[in-house]
Amino acid sequence: MTIANSTSTDDLGSAAQRDRRKRILDATYELATAGGFDAVQMRAVAEQADVALGTLYRYFPSKIHLLVSALGRQFEETAVRLNEREIPGDTQADRVLYVLKRMARGMQGDPKLTEALTRAFMFADSSVANEIHVVGMSMTSIVTHAMHGGVPAEGSITDEDVAVARVLGDVWLSALVAWVTGRSTAAETAAHMDTAIHLILRD
Known part of the structure; x- marks a missing residue:
C-alpha cells in the first residue's frame, strides 16, 4: 500500500513553496474558525489560499492530512513560544499543569477551530502517521x-522524561477529545488533567 503524506516545511525547497504552504494552513485556520470541521472543504481552502486545487492536493492529500498538519503547526508554534520564557511553578507537576491548562483554555476559547482540528486527529488513520508524529513530538517538547x-x-532530558511527557500528552489529548465531544465540561477537563498530572509527577 502506498501511503500519501503531506509535504512538510522541511520538504519545501523554496521560499515560494513555504509561503504557499503557509497560505494553505492560514486559510484552513480561517475556515475552521468560522465554521468548524464541515467548513474546511478542499476547494474552499484552495480558493481562500489562492492556489490551484491540484496544488493543494500535492501538499495535502486529504482534508484529514490538512487539518492534522494545522494542529501540528499550532503545537509547534506553542513549543517555540515556550522556549522564550520561564515556566512558573515550584514542582514539575505545577509547571506542566500551568502549561497544559493554558493550552486547553486557548483551544476552548476557539471552539470551532478546536473541534475541527481534534475531529481530524480522531479520524486520522495510518496514512497520516507523519502528521501525527509531528503533533506527538511537539507535545513531548512542550x-x-x-x-x-x-x-x-x-x-538533560532523560528517556524517562520523554516517556512521561508522551503519557501526559496522550492524557491531555484524550481530555481535549472528551471536551470536544461533549463528554466533559471545561471544568471537568481541567480537574481530570490536575489529577492525572499529580498522579504521574509525584514530586
Whole structure:
C-alpha cells in the first residue's frame, strides 16, 4: 500500500513553496474558525489560499492530512513560544499543569477551530502517521520544557522524561477529545488533567 503524506516545511525547497504552504494552513485556520470541521472543504481552502486545487492536493492529500498538519503547526508554534520564557511553578507537576491548562483554555476559547482540528486527529488513520508524529513530538517538547521549567540544558532530558511527557500528552489529548465531544465540561477537563498530572509527577 502506498501511503500519501503531506509535504512538510522541511520538504519545501523554496521560499515560494513555504509561503504557499503557509497560505494553505492560514486559510484552513480561517475556515475552521468560522465554521468548524464541515467548513474546511478542499476547494474552499484552495480558493481562500489562492492556489490551484491540484496544488493543494500535492501538499495535502486529504482534508484529514490538512487539518492534522494545522494542529501540528499550532503545537509547534506553542513549543517555540515556550522556549522564550520561564515556566512558573515550584514542582514539575505545577509547571506542566500551568502549561497544559493554558493550552486547553486557548483551544476552548476557539471552539470551532478546536473541534475541527481534534475531529481530524480522531479520524486520522495510518496514512497520516507523519502528521501525527509531528503533533506527538511537539507535545513531548512542550511537556518536557514545562517539566524542566525552561529550555532544558543539552543532554538533560532523560528517556524517562520523554516517556512521561508522551503519557501526559496522550492524557491531555484524550481530555481535549472528551471536551470536544461533549463528554466533559471545561471544568471537568481541567480537574481530570490536575489529577492525572499529580498522579504521574509525584514530586
